[in-house]
Amino acid sequence: MNEYQLLRKKHFDAAVAQTGFQTQESLTASFQIPKNLFSELQKTVMDYLYTSSHHAAVKKEVLSDFLEAFSSKAKNVSTSGIVIPKSYCDLAFTNVHRVIAEVMTQSNLREGAEFWIYPFNIRLKGAVKTSDVLSYPTELPHSETWVGCSKRSVLLHIPVLGDMENNLLKVWKPGAEMNADWLRPLASYHDANELIRNSQELSVSSQAGQVLMVDSSLLHGTYRHPNAGPRVSIDLNVVLKNYSNDIFPDEHNLLAERQKLSSQDFFEIGKSLRVHSPDGDGDIFSPVDGMRHPANIKIVKS
Structure with a gap:
């Protein structure tokens, strides 16, 4: 590890020590979701998919x-x-959010969060990989900072349904050239091909029933074993109080204020607050500010 990577490890380890997460490989950690809560998460995600497809169970x-x-x-x-x-x-x-918030509460991550980058993603990864012609294929090792996420953030990844054993998230450690300059928006993940080639795969991957935490200075991506089936997962990003802006200046992130959700509001969604979208299927959300994200949502009173 170079000096920058060691600095991030110091603050990552301090953040994890205050939670129920257990450190795995350097700059990664995991939390075992209680079985009853994971079952509830699976049910609410399934309901979301049924509703999305106008499909009755x-x-x-x-x-x-x-x-x-x-x-x-x-x-x-x-x-x-x-x-x-x-x-x-x-x-x-x-x-779905209500259950995720309870998972975060039980993991003791609630107190360590400065704000949440919103909305989180419920994502379906099919058996066939995303086209190589895309600028940001999630199969390519990448950091969320390359699409404008905060360099003070960590990724939380939760596999929920489907083939979670063969269709999974893998993690890579970049070489010594990784520094703060790499944690900035890129026009394409392909702009970092040399960094990707020099990265080393870590012996950590997503597991059913767990939340995997990955520091933004590592790379992650979808990996499919032969004959893998489709998988549904949740990914969300949170900025941690331990990652001080004085130590990790965050001038390059593309976050709009509407994409920064306070912990107070995060843990009220599903109670006094709810998520609302005015859009139907024919509506395409193309904001002129913030990170690229296709969801047009607001947080409103229940």
Whole structure:
């Protein structure tokens, strides 16, 4: 590790020590979700997918068949697999949020969060990888800072449904050339091809029933073993109090104020607050500010 990587490790370790997460490889950690809570998360995510596809639950329906056909039935799926909250499924999205907030409370991450980058993503990754012609293919090792996320943030990844064993998230450690200059927006993940080539895969990956935490100075990406099936996961980013702006200046992030959600509001969604979207399937959200994200949402009173 170079000096910058060691500095991030120092602050990452201090943040993790205040939570229920357990350190794994350097700059990564995981939290085991209580079984009853994980089951509730799976149920609310399934309800969200059914609502998104205007599909009624069918007894004995094979999950893999439903997920395989999902993108042809649902009209709210982005090119990277984000299932976008729309007017007809924003309440179901709120219900998913409520369970995630409880997971974060039980992990003791609640007190360490300065703010949450919002909305989080419920994402379907099919058996076939994203096209190589995309500028930001999530199969390519990458950092969220390359699309404008805060360099003071960590990624939280939760595999929820489907083939979570063979269709998973892997993590890589960049070489010594990794420094603060690399944690800035890029026009394409391909702009970092040399850094990607010099990265070393870590012996850590996403696991069913766990929250995987990854520091922004590491790289992550979707990986599929041969004959993998579709997988649904949740990813969200949080800025930690331990990552002081004085030590990690954050002048390059593209976050709009509407994308910064206070912890107070984060933990009220599903209670006194809810997520609302005015958009239907025919509406395309193209904001002129902030990180690129396809969801047009507001936080309103329940």
